Amino acid sequence: YQLSLEDRTFVVMGVANKRSIAWGISQSLANAGARLIFTYAGERLEKNVRQLVETLDRDDHLVLPCDITNDDEIANTFNQIKDEVGTIHGLAHCIAFANKDELEGEYLNTTRDGFLLAQNISAYSLTAVAKEARPLMSEGGSIITLTYLGGEKVVKNYNVMGVAKASLDASVKYLANDLGKDGIRVNAISAGPIRTLAAKGIGGFNDVLKEIEEKSPLRKTTTQEEVGDTALFLVSDLARGITGEILHVDGGYNILSL
Numbered sequence: 001y002q003l004s005l006e007d008r009t010f011v012v013m014g015v016a017n018k019r020s021i022a023w024g025i026s027q028s029l030a031n032a033g034a035r036l037i038f039t040y041a042g043e044r045l046e047k048n049v050r051q052l053v054e055t056l057d058r059d060d061h062l063v064l065p066c067d068i069t070n071d072d073e074i075a076n077t078f079n080q081i082k083d084e085v086g087t088i089h090g091l092a093h094c095i096a097f098a099n100k101d102e103l104e105g106e107y108l109n110t111t112r113d114g115f116l117l118a119q120n121i122s123a124y125s126l127t128a129v130a131k132e133a134r135p136l137m138s139e140g141g142s143i144i145t146l147t148y149l150g151g152e153k154v155v156k157n158y159n160v161m162g163v164a165k166a167s168l169d170a171s172v173k174y175l176a177n178d179l180g181k182d183g184i185r186v187n188a189i190s191a192g193p194i195r196t197l198a199a200k201g202i203g204g205f206n207d208v209l210k211e212i213e214e215k216s217p218l219r220k221t222t223t224q225e226e227v228g229d230t231a232l233f234l235v236s237d238l239a240r241g242i243t244g245e246i247l248h249v250d251g252g253y254n255i256l257s258l
């Protein structure tokens with residue numbers, strides 16, 4: 001058993017720019033020899049993603065559109081993936097969204113539409129893609145998603161996204177149970193705060209970073225590379241006994257009672 005991903009293909013969903021956690025994961029997987037298929041949401045991001053992908057060593061990576069709110073588009077994307085590569089060995093789901101004005105103040109003010117939007121994009125989407133990925137994972141494999149402490153504990157301003165992450169965490173467990181018999185593992189990485197486009201929308205984000213630096217056991221903030229390397233471990237054979245797990249990559253911050 002080894003970390004190498006030679007001769008394996010993974011779908012990475014959610015690269016928006018070079019700061020995206022999905023990009024950190026892509027680099028770790030690519031360095032381990034994987035072939036990657038990138039999906040992006042909306043034409044606006046295509047150029048960004050293609051430019052980043054060109055910086056990787058191999059030239060057989062694919063870039064495809066996939067708006068996760070549209071079932072037909074998800075089905076089309078996976079049909080295209082099937083035509084191009086046949087079998088995939090895993091998938092990294094690095095996607096979330098909530099209205100900015102609901103990521104501050106009281107959770108109590110969440111609207112029905114805002115609640116459903118966050119659940120749709122940030123939680124249900126994992127189930128929607130797992131369903132389409134399953135037939136392509138005929139050799140078994142590993143699905144990972146990105147979650148956050150705000151789904152387990154109350155984190156100031158995280159609000160409706162915390163509730164969506166709680167739903168995502170539960171989905172990981174139910175999916176792990178459904179897909180285990182096909183040799184497919186499903187896990188989440190609970191990343192410490194990292195300055196990305198999505199994180200910018202959360203009220204008081206700079207204060208959170210400062211707190212992690214001061215108080216987390218490792219006394220430092222989490223990096224994209226740390227999450228990328230944990231993703232590499234989770235999709236590799238070394239993690240073959242792990243499924244349904246929420247693995248914290250946060251310098252130990254989650255163990256503290258503050």
Ligand code: NAD
Pocket residue numbers: 013014015016017019020021022040041045066067068069093094095096097121146147148190191192193194195196197198199
């Ligand atoms: P990011 O903004 O780089 O990535 C979010 C991605 O979601 C973007 O690529 C965006 O295009 C995509 N997305 C939004 N709506 C979509 C849709 N309808 N269809 C398809 N894709 C859509 O930010 P990030 O921080 O890298 O976020 C990736 C994941 O990591 C998210 O699930 C986020 O909640 C999680 N996470 C982030 C942090 C952090 O501090 N940055 C911490 C823990 C977990």
